[in-house]
Amino acid sequence: MNAFTADAAKKDLSGAATKPSREKEPLDIRDHGDVSGYETIGVPFVDNAKMSARNVNVFYAEKQAIIDVSLDIGRNEVLAMIGPSGCGKSTFLRSLNRMNDIIPICKVKGEITLDGVDIYESEQDTVLLRARVGMVFQKPNPFPKSIYENVAYGPRIHGLAHSKAEMDEIVVDSLRRAGLFDEVKDQLDKPGTGLSGGQQQRLCIARAIAVSPEVILMDEPCSALDPIASARIEELIDELKENYTIAIVTHSMQQAARVSQRTAYFHLGKLIEVGDTKDIFTIPRHQLTENYITGRFG
Numbered sequence: 001m002n003a004f005t006a007d008a009a010k011k012d013l014s015g016a017a018t019k020p021s022r023e024k025e026p027l028d029i030r031d032h033g034d035v036s037g038y039e040t041i042g043v044p045f046v047d048n049a050k051m052s053a054r055n056v057n058v059f060y061a062e063k064q065a066i067i068d069v070s071l072d073i074g075r076n077e078v079l080a081m082i083g084p085s086g087c088g089k090s091t092f093l094r095s096l097n098r099m100n101d102i103i104p105i106c107k108v109k110g111e112i113t114l115d116g117v118d119i120y121e122s123e124q125d126t127v128l129l130r131a132r133v134g135m136v137f138q139k140p141n142p143f144p145k146s147i148y149e150n151v152a153y154g155p156r157i158h159g160l161a162h163s164k165a166e167m168d169e170i171v172v173d174s175l176r177r178a179g180l181f182d183e184v185k186d187q188l189d190k191p192g193t194g195l196s197g198g199q200q201q202r203l204c205i206a207r208a209i210a211v212s213p214e215v216i217l218m219d220e221p222c223s224a225l226d227p228i229a230s231a232r233i234e235e236l237i238d239e240l241k242e243n244y245t246i247a248i249v250t251h252s253m254q255q256a257a258r259v260s261q262r263t264a265y266f267h268l269g270k271l272i273e274v275g276d277t278k279d280i281f282t283i284p285r286h287q288l289t290e291n292y293i294t295g296r297f298g
């Protein structure tokens with residue numbers, strides 16, 4: 001039995017150390033109050049990487065939000081990123097398609113590659129990059145346009161359709177793959193903002209898919225949705241992984257366990273542990289991972 005209580009865990013994290021009654025490998029970083037000196041447990045690399053981060057450090061002005069993270073995302077896998085609020089999940093996710101570039105004080109150091117090519121090289125076109133590495137946010141954010149136009153917008157700016165018929169096909173196909181078409185097929189000219197929350201999120205997924213991305217980044221895509229709408233998105237993630245590489249940030253451990261093949265646990269900006277999802281949730285190797293997944297903090 002683990003003798004720690006949630007209060008004790010919190011106290012230890014603030015630096016007031018208490019020796020754990022049970023030894024766990026490796027050192028318990030709570031004894032030190034900071035995580036900077038520790039190596040990631042588990043293997044962050046995969047044979048068939050679609051994206052690779054190497055020694056990534058992210059700063060907001062002087063404050064460091066990501067500390068020396070190396071992590072691969074495998075082709076056609078769903079990688080879940082979990083960890084307590086403020087540990088850097090969104091920051092890391094946004095660094096994968098250079099969304100942090102729009103935050104002036106944010107600096108990303110290290111290397112991030114997509115199919116082996118550094119996405120932070122100066123000649124990289126960020127508009128094109130964000131089409132290849134699409135993003136779905138926590139709060140559904142359809143444009144104040146029709147359902148049709150929400151989906152057609154990206155293909156239009158990227159010149160993906162050469163005729164109205166081609167555009168119609170992209171819109172219908174994207175809505176179908178997002179599992180929304182049947183619900184909206186008679187109201188494509190109606191505002192996207194008039195849909196329910198779950199439908200809006202599927203519209204945002206259709207919008208991301210419409211430009212044929214290779215990777216989809218999802219930052220808590222279900223946190224504003226009810227359980228039924230969340231279940232629909234989870235089914236969708238499972239279908240989408242056949243064609244795409246997906247990284248999803250979630251606060252729901254059940255969701256991470258259901259949708260992902262690998263899970264990465266972040267804490268105070270560090271990647272603490274990474275491994276097969278079933279192992280992370282059944283036999284976590286780090287005390288911090290165990291504390292988090294058993295609900296002791298977070």
Ligand SMILES: Nc1ncnc2c1ncn2[C@@H]1O[C@H](COP(=O)(O)OP(=O)(O)OP(=O)(O)O)[C@@H](O)[C@H]1O
Pocket residue numbers: 060065083084085086087088089090091092103
């Ligand atoms: N735009 C910003 N400017 C300054 N600091 C920021 C900014 N965005 C995030 N941070 C800081 O970086 C750290 C990591 O934040 P981040 O949003 O990545 O965490 P998170 O794990 O996604 O948390 P949550 O689960 O609450 O979404 C936090 O300390 C946060 O305060």
Ligand SMILES: [Mg+2]
Pocket residue numbers: 089090091219
């Ligand atoms: Mg976040």
